[in-house]
Amino acid sequence: MNHARVTLSDIAQRAGVSPATVSRVLNGDPRVAPARVARINEIIEELGYAPNRAARTLATGRTGLVAAVIDSNLNVFSDPFWGIITTGVSRALQDSGMQALLMVRPLDDADPQVMGTLAPGHVDGAIFFQLHNDNVVRQLQDLGLPCVVVGRPDDAASFTYVDSDNFGGAEIATTHLLKRGCTRVATIAGDVRLSSGRLRLDGFRSALAHAGIELDESFVVFGDWTDESGEAAMNELLNRHPDIDGVFIANDAMAIGALAVLDDRGIDVPGQVAVVGFDNMFAGRIGRKQLTTVQQDVEALGATAASMVIEAIQGAVPKSVILPTHLVVRETA
């Protein structure tokens, strides 16, 4: 029933060698006689031996663990991409023989639980998502913990981060509207307290500037990423400017709301108003049409973050990375 767990010494005995030799084989030390290596590996296989992480950690100081931490001040952390990003992180880590420690918790630098589990010696590195409080990351970094932030932090210079190219995506989306012949282009921006919100708005502005169009600020309306706010914003926009012919909407959820309003008012999309969203959350139709939108490679975001911590753990100093986004042209623009 309860097989006493197989240890390294068991292997050593069975092979008639010292534990040290087995350890060397385990760690790929090249100076063990090939015949022994083979024999030992055989026994390891046969006995289904797996080294004890804790013992190894204690001996080496390396834990093989990277914390994936979501700063959730909020009640519920809901993000459609979380499953995908998580996949990216977990896989990349496993490819390097490491594991992800998941931690959903409000990030408070006075919280002993946080600082306790995240301090060097407890994990080898950490990846932060949805960062609201960068103090924690600052302190952990000072303690010598390799840290990577997903999503551009406010103080971008102080951290190593990965992000999708929000700016470029918004720019290309807007340019697409322009190329289509739209001349009265508006935008529904997201929450500009977030860098993604700001960057998507900046990208929109940049595209117009490049086209030599001067932006009337009344063509910019702000939402809060929800479909309800998208409805309200679209109504506002239409009331201000009944003749707009193109809208760049900073995320697909708000686009749902906007499209519903357009539909209600009997406005043809894309005939009268062309619409481009951001995120590529919906493969199929939203209401009447399939949404043209900007896609980001979410799994790559996670995988890249993981690769970066690993680099950092190995002593390198990874540079922050911006991952490309691209336009998915469908029916609404």
Place this chain on the structure above:
Amino acid sequence: MNHARVTLSDIAQRAGVSPATVSRVLNGDPRVAPARVARINEIIEELGYAPNRAARTLATGRTGLVAAVIDSNLNVFSDPFWGIITTGVSRALQDSGMQALLMVRPLDDADPQVMGTLAPGHVDGAIFFQLHNDNVVRQLQDLGLPCVVVGRPDDAASFTYVDSDNFGGAEIATTHLLKRGCTRVATIAGDVRLSSGRLRLDGFRSALAHAGIELDESFVVFGDWTDESGEAAMNELLNRHPDIDGVFIANDAMAIGALAVLDDRGIDVPGQVAVVGFDNMFAGRIGRKQLTTVQQDVEALGATAASMVIEAIQGAVPKSVILPTHLVVRETA
């Protein structure tokens, strides 16, 4: 810079006691003199000491880790609820001083990585999501690892699991349609290879049976959870029976597709056809209307799973649990 890490012995020295005493304080042993307890805690605080997990694990045999494993044979694991369920798991675990080890990986009982990291001694327990291959769980259980499955497994008797009440939710949704006066009620079922697909269909059937209605099987069409399949299914249904007046759709994604078709055909919802979905993925409008749907408590699903492994770890034998679902009545029915 690299503060030599503070250890238990440091505390002991500073306090002029033996390491054993400090260990006792750490573990809440009641027979340490109150004065000392206070003094020692003070020093711990002052030095910012946090016990070394690895050392503790090695000494006790307990890791403080529960694996959260997603069986992803698929390329990308995308689930809108994953962020929420994850939150539930992580929080519940932390409340008991444990941490979640995240593992996204195809579950293969021949995979040494899987069996290696999941074997007893490496984690204290495991929670399985989206289980495709229950062999792994079987073996791990036999090895003595406390395991909990989220979502009813095919062989429900062999495992401890938590699930939302798919059957009951479908039943109440269908009954709602009936109470509204619908007499020609159809369903778009999901993938019946999954228990959730089967149970939602069974619930639908049960509601009709209870109402004394004999179900014509041509009113049942199958989709694969995607909005595209929802479109196809709705078209099929309408072609077969132009006069249906109510549809229960096994998830909201398919409902999006169905609603789009209804809209295209100029069929009034809920006037001509009432629609109920399942999942409550969309707070706002889907196309023209807000969807009436069945809600499950996703965070509770995660939290319950976590509580159950913890119980199991502590030696109890938790019973499987079905969490209630409830109807959210909005505009489409």
Place this chain on the structure above:
DNA sequence: CTGAAAGCGCTAACAT
């Protein structure tokens, strides 16, 4: 190329 021995930081009998 291999073995011996010490030790990573903590806990858990066993004494006292």
Place this chain on the structure above:
DNA sequence: ATGTTAGCGCTTTCAG
């Protein structure tokens, strides 16, 4: 109520 003494399973000098 507290200290002593062994380890837990592995890695890593240091010898040889």
